[in-house]
Amino acid sequence: MSSIPSSTEIKLHSQQQQEAFGVLLAGVLPKHAVIFLEGELGAGKTTLVRGILRGFGWSGTVKSPTYTILEPYELAQQNLYHFDLYRLADAEELEYLGLRELLGEGLLFFEWPERGEALLPPADIIVNIQHEQSGRVLKFTVRDPQLKHQITALIKNFPSL
Numbered sequence: 027m028s029s030i031p032s033s034t035e036i037k038l039h040s041q042q043q044q045e046a047f048g049v050l051l052a053g054v055l056p057k058h059a060v061i062f063l064e065g066e067l068g069a070g071k072t073t074l075v076r077g078i079l080r081g082f083g084w085s086g087t088v089k090s091p092t093y094t095i096l097e098p099y100e101l102a103q104q105n106l107y108h109f110d111l112y113r114l115a116d117a118e119e120l121e122y123l124g125l126r127e128l129l130g131e132g133l134l135f136f137e138w139p140e141r142g143e144a145l146l147p148p149a150d151i152i153v154n155i156q157h158e159q160s161g162r163v164l165k166f167t168v169r170d171p172q173l174k175h176q177i178t179a180l181i182k183n184f185p186s187l
């Protein structure tokens with residue numbers, strides 16, 4: 027038995043680390059999942075998604091969906107839908123964007139999920155990001171035990187500074 031307790035929290039000290047961990051996460055994510063990204067303005071939510079997209083081989087730009095609400099990506103393996111609900115004015119906007127049709131169509135990331143309230147499907151993964159000194163602490167809440175185990179292993183093996 028390892029004496030190191032399993033953890034679903036990781037401290038990331040820089041933007042580069044945040045992206046690098048995202049790259050690794052891409053390797054364990056299922057093809058279809060709903061992922062909530064919690065954390066205040068500037069927490070690093072978009073940075074994590076950028077890393078995940080890099081992990082899936084996306085080399086183009088990764089824009090914050092702050093104004094568009096949705097940025098879609100067609101990847102080799104599956105589609106990825108990056109939502110930012112910060113400026114969501116009303117529920118119908120999500121209908122116009124076709125959220126209902128996108129469910130089960132790929133990976134769905136939501137920044138500011140609390141602004142979508144009851145309109146969103148339940149999350150498979152919740153990533154809560156908090157400032158800690160100049161870095162960030164990411165806390166994962168994972169529904170599927172096997173995926174939780176995989177993320178815990180990534181955290182354990184991530185090179186710390």
Ligand SMILES: Nc1ncnc2c1ncn2[C@@H]1O[C@H](COP(=O)(O)OP(=O)(O)OP(=O)(O)O)[C@@H](O)[C@H]1O
Nearest residue numbers: 038039040041044067068069070071072073161162
């Ligand atoms: N682990 C980290 N350590 C230090 N800085 C970080 C870390 N992760 C991201 N940053 C920096 O935090 C800033 C904000 O990042 P980002 O745009 O990803 O935040 P966000 O949570 O998406 O914000 P918003 O709610 O406004 O969309 C960027 O300058 C980024 O480089």
Ligand SMILES: [Mg+2]
Nearest residue numbers: 071072090137
């Ligand atoms: Mg953002």
